[in-house]
Amino acid sequence: MISVQTADFDIATLYQQITARENNPLGYGAIITFVGKVRDFNLEQEVSALSLEHYPGMTEKTLANISQQAMERWPIATPIIIHRVGELAPGDQIVYIGVASAHRKAAFEACEFIIDFLKTKAPFWKKESNADGDNWLNERESDHQAADKWSQDTSE
Amino acid sequence: MISVQTADFDIATLYQQITARENNPLGYGAIITFVGKVRDFNLEQEVSALSLEHYPGMTEKTLANISQQAMERWPIATPIIIHRVGELAPGDQIVYIGVASAHRKAAFEACEFIIDFLKTKAPFWKKESNADGDNWLNERESDHQAADKWSQDTSE
Amino acid sequence: MLSIVFFAQTREIIGQGELTLPFESAFSDLEMLRAHLANTNDKWDLALTRDKLLVAVNQEMSPWDTEIKDGDEVAFFPPVTGG
């Protein structure tokens, strides 16, 4: 399940969905979730708001493609990927990824794969507002390294 | 936070705790959770119930030690580790691990480290009941390999 | 017609999010189209500096030598920073 939305998400509802029989027909018992939040209190610089822009259409296609790749690579149920757009405040939830598998290692890897690819392939852009004004965030080399490692990694 | 309990746990409440300021004073925004459930429907053999025995006292000490090791190794907030004991039914939740960090890679690794060590070090024993009677589960070589890799792995 | 869209910094510097353009063989690949648009004025030139600029054709990330055809949707944007 893929959703790009301005509304907040409820992790309890999503957890029910990831474990529900229609989504998880084999009753996979290892469930990994990742939630990314707007940093709540930054010691160096107070972030007062975050604005998330995206490319409607391409975003959903990219996330569906990442989800599909993960399902081809690991024995997992259909992942849930939720990403918020629009205006967000410190502490707000931004992104949710939920993965169920019979094998915890597969669930961990698939979940990390999805967020690593989302960070480098999905057309979202973050703009931070603080006392100094607005700043578009720069891409991070560490995110690219994280995504690249999945092409080199030949282990299951 | 460590708890060994017969009662079920509520992942929404635990998520609030892992992100609450008292537990997560730096407002870490990457939250990974692992939930392990009793397999709900096993195609090969119907599991009708699971009984979990533990060594009171040693269990809590072992989990606290694993939690401490994870906090020394990765920049994470205090992890939440919940493990149920007693009689469980198919689909029931068994174990919860919640980890927050500023860095998702650290959170993924610490969460996986905790479950890998819990599986091989914490004194819990599972007994399955099915049509053929009761069976104590055997340890799995794959769990030992998973735990061993953390001693060899020198990456962050 | 080509449908051209811009996002994030690229959109802000250019000052508009989209435009349409009659297709011409003079810009039959992405690099040629980029150069053609960059030629509009100094702001467009700055916004469409190839360094770090990404481009998608019909909502798929594409290399600069990708050929384009009438009816395509082409998007220019900076590196992505979601998640």
Place this chain on the structure above:
Amino acid sequence: MLSIVFFAQTREIIGQGELTLPFESAFSDLEMLRAHLANTNDKWDLALTRDKLLVAVNQEMSPWDTEIKDGDEVAFFPPVTGG
């Protein structure tokens, strides 16, 4: 006194979960204690076969050559299978 506890299969085969035993220098390490207890009868011998048996002293997993002392709590159990 030594406090001895058994868990899971080990407990089931032996048929009891705990016992206390006056400490004797004749079983001053874990292997000696295990052999002493295994000597009780065939069931204890089977339950305390060293293959795959684990042992903890004062709630810490310990190797078989660990020395024990009066007042220790010693636990025998099979490989753990939680999580």
